[in-house]
Amino acid sequence: MPTKRLSDQGKSPWPMSRGWAIVWASFFTTAFASGASQYGFGMFVEPLEREFGWTRTQINLSLSIGLISGLLSPLIGWGVDKYGSRTIMTTSLIAVAISFLLRANMTELWQWYALSALMAVGFPGTWLPIGKLVGTWFPATRGRMMGTAITGNNVFGLVGVPVFSLIIRAEGWRLGYTVIGVIVLVITVAVWFVIKSDPLHGDVAAIEPTPTDQNNVRSSDYSLREAMRTKKFWLLLAGVTCAGFSYPSFMTQLIPHMQSVGWGSTQATLVLTVLAGTALASKISWGLISEKLTARISFVIAIFTMSSGVILVTLAGSSVFVWPAIVYFGAGFGGIGPLMSLVVMEVFGMRNYGTIQGVVTMVLATVPILIGPIVAGRLFDLTGSYDTSFWIVSGIFAAGGLLVFSVRVQKVPSGEESSNPP
Secondary structure, three states, rough: OOOOOOOOOOOHHHHHHHHHHHHHHHHHHHHHHHHHHHHHHHHHHHHHHHHHHOOHHHHHHHHHHHHEEEEEHHHHHHHHHHHHHHHHHHHHHHHHHHHHHHHOOOHHHHHHHHHHHHHHHHHHHEHHHHHHEHHHHHHOOOOHHHHHOHHHHHHHHHOOOOOOOOHHHHHHHHHHHHHHHHHHHHHHHHHHHHHOOOOOOOOOOOOOOOOOOOOOOEOOOOOOOHHHHHHHHHHHHHHHHHOOOHHHHHHHHHHHHHOOOOOOOOHHHHHHHHHHHHHHHHHHHHHHHHHOOOHHHHHHHHHHHHHHHHHHHHHOOOOHHHHHHHHHHHHHHHHHHHHHHHHHHHHHOOHHHHHHHHHHHHHOHHHHHHHHOOOOOOOHHHOOHHHHHHHHHHHHHHHHHHHHOOOOOOOOOOOOOOOOOO
16 A cells, blocks of 8 residues: 655645745755855956966865865765754854855965865755755655755856856955855844744654655665665766766856956856856756656756757857857756756655765765866866866766666556565
8 A cells, every 4th residue: 555645735725835935945045055156156266366366276176175065965964864954954054154254354275275165064954955855845746846946056146146246346255255155144044944844743854755756666765775785876876976067167167268268257257147047947847857757867868968068168169159058058957956856866765865865965076076176277277278178077977868867767557555675
């Protein structure tokens, strides 16, 4: 007999109302914790370079310090499963806010690295809980709800980047960091009052297993040990890790790349804004597509779009063809964020999602960040161009698509109770 599922269409209007409040709290969290540190990174590169004389390699090394996030992710994921999302998200947001606020007063390179380390400590706890929250409150429509919850990242790229670029040009980079830090503190207070992990049982989630999803794909609740004994875990891990090169090797290098081919800072910033807008527009669509085609197939389509998009951006150089290339890349890129989490849910279930996603994130957030920025910065310092590193990134994306495509998820008849994990 199938187990009972939590529904996002319950008789009481409060769980639905609270659920939407959680989605919007997650939205603003991803906007200023993820968006400001990822989309916003490029805004500060040239100002820091001018004021302190740091090289691109030195500045980009701070991104590689983000490997701390990966190393902490299994612990954070376990904490989400054990203690609930509110405590983890609130504590993590405080660390992120302090990192932004203290950057406004830094004067030495070691301070840049130390505050980047603090950011890395807080970062995983700002987004790892979101997948479990969405899967709990909206089990039937988790694809589109996940797309909505994490669009904040792209909204910052669309709105925040041009706004804060103006602030930086008019008042300096120190004020830019201060304003972002204050906003993150405000979001922290909102998260504390809004987040509730389970519609029924208080702050610590008590997720009942969901035998099948809309696509009739097996979603048995694997433990971490059971998942790691399967071939599909390692294929999926390798595939999503390849997708993880999008931020440290391409997104954070895009504004400097456009400036290196002769574009001014305003035009270069606009490229990132257009990319963010396209990704934003496509994100909810990818959630809907995942409910029809499965998250795995949707992920494969999205990452191959990214792979070919990077090639188009590289070939376009400083020409007008950059614009359609960026739109094309952004259409694929918009799906990667929600689909990474949805694939893990789809393949391994919800009960131990935090722990399994934490281990996946440990590799996802370590390998690309450790390698990508240093290679991109070093190749630029040697050649004066990002072209070579972008070609490498395109190949990595393509490999990731093939790896995830090779993951096989057993289908079962609709309504049939799932068996133990094979």
